Amino acid sequence: MTATTATVRKVAANTSVRHYLARVAFGLVLTIVGLLFALPLVWLVLAPFDATPSLSLQWPDWTLDNFARLFQNPYAMRSIGNSLLLGIGTMIIVVVLGALAAYAMSRIRIPGRDGILYGLLLLSSIVTGTAAMVPTFQIITSLGLINTYTGVLLVLAGGILPTVIFILKDFMDSIPKSYEESARLYGAGPFRILRDVVVPIARPGLAFIAIWTIVQVWGNFLVPFILLRSPDLQPAAVLMYTFYTESGQADLRLISAFALLFSAPVLIIYFVVNRRYGFRFHGGIKS
Known part of the structure; x- marks a missing residue:
């Protein structure tokens, strides 16, 4: 009876660990996907205020000249x-x-x-x-x-x-x-x-x-x-x-x-x- 209880507890512990790892992996995937969607939006907000914008994401050299030219x-x-x-x-x-x-x-x-x-x-x-x-x-x-x-x-x-x-x-x-x-x-x-x-x-x-x-x-x-x-x-x-x-x-x-x-x-x-x-x-x- 004791061996059976220990086996059940071990299976439950393994299941809990797998469930936890699956949730962590799912969270990482969602984070990566969210970043892929967020990066273009961050560029859209920052690049207009950059004196020398590029296709890469960078901290802008703040200016309003782009809007003045526009x-x-x-x-x-x-x-x-x-x-x-x-x-x-x-x-x-x-x-x-x-x-x-x-x-x-x-x-x-x-x-x-x-x-x-x-x-x-x-x-x-x-x-x-x-x-x-x-x-x-x-x-x-x-x-x-x-x-x-x-x-x-x-x-x-x-x-x-x-x-x-x-x-x-x-x-x-x-x-x-x-x-x-x-x-x-x-x-x-x-x-x-x-x-x-x-x-x-x-x-x-x-x-x-x-x-x-x-x-x-x-x-x-x-x-x-x-x-x-x-x-x-x-x-x-x-x-x-x-x-x-x-x-x-x-x-x-x-x-x-x-x-x-x-x-x-x-x-x-x-x-x-x-x-x-x-x-x-x-x-x-x-x-």
Whole structure:
């Protein structure tokens, strides 16, 4: 009996040691991964204030001359405004049309509905912006929308809508139909039900879609680069491509300062919306 107890204790001790070592190894892995993600963020914060920034992480020689040079560029601040215009414009189009389409797909029993949703999501993932750029350019040219925000907004919104409908449809499915039936008993019409019943409940999903859309548009380079010709209309993601020195090298002083300003609006929007609405994400299609 004593030998059995000692064996049990030994096995328990070995198990405890292995569990402890596994936790330590897991913690080390998470620390290394966290550092890999943190180093670029530290560079983003420090490099703009360095008189001689480089691609390596170093303690900066503190200066504000990089921002002074950046503000002398006549297109820098305008490009951030252009990015905001494209991001907010695309967000409005996507949220409105996506909410209406997702609500209709959720409430109307269409034959093959789930297949249509998966097909739209699959095609939007396979036929990326790069693959569809030539026909897209031809269509926008034939419509006379080259070098206009209208053409860029249509292309950006069209590429994002399938994923938005797929996500929002699940939020609409989670809303009990009894709420809408109660509203109908009091004489509410379809659009009033959507506005006063559905939208307030699906608000976290709409907030998530709004932020996700702005992020997708904010860093989009290819579409505005191809469809916009005038420097006055170019967004920040395209303008950053032009920051070179006279010798043809990347101007890290301008790039680092502009990158910090470029990332600030999205972070501000995210924290404001998250504080106001919060985020809850539910995936999949409910039958």
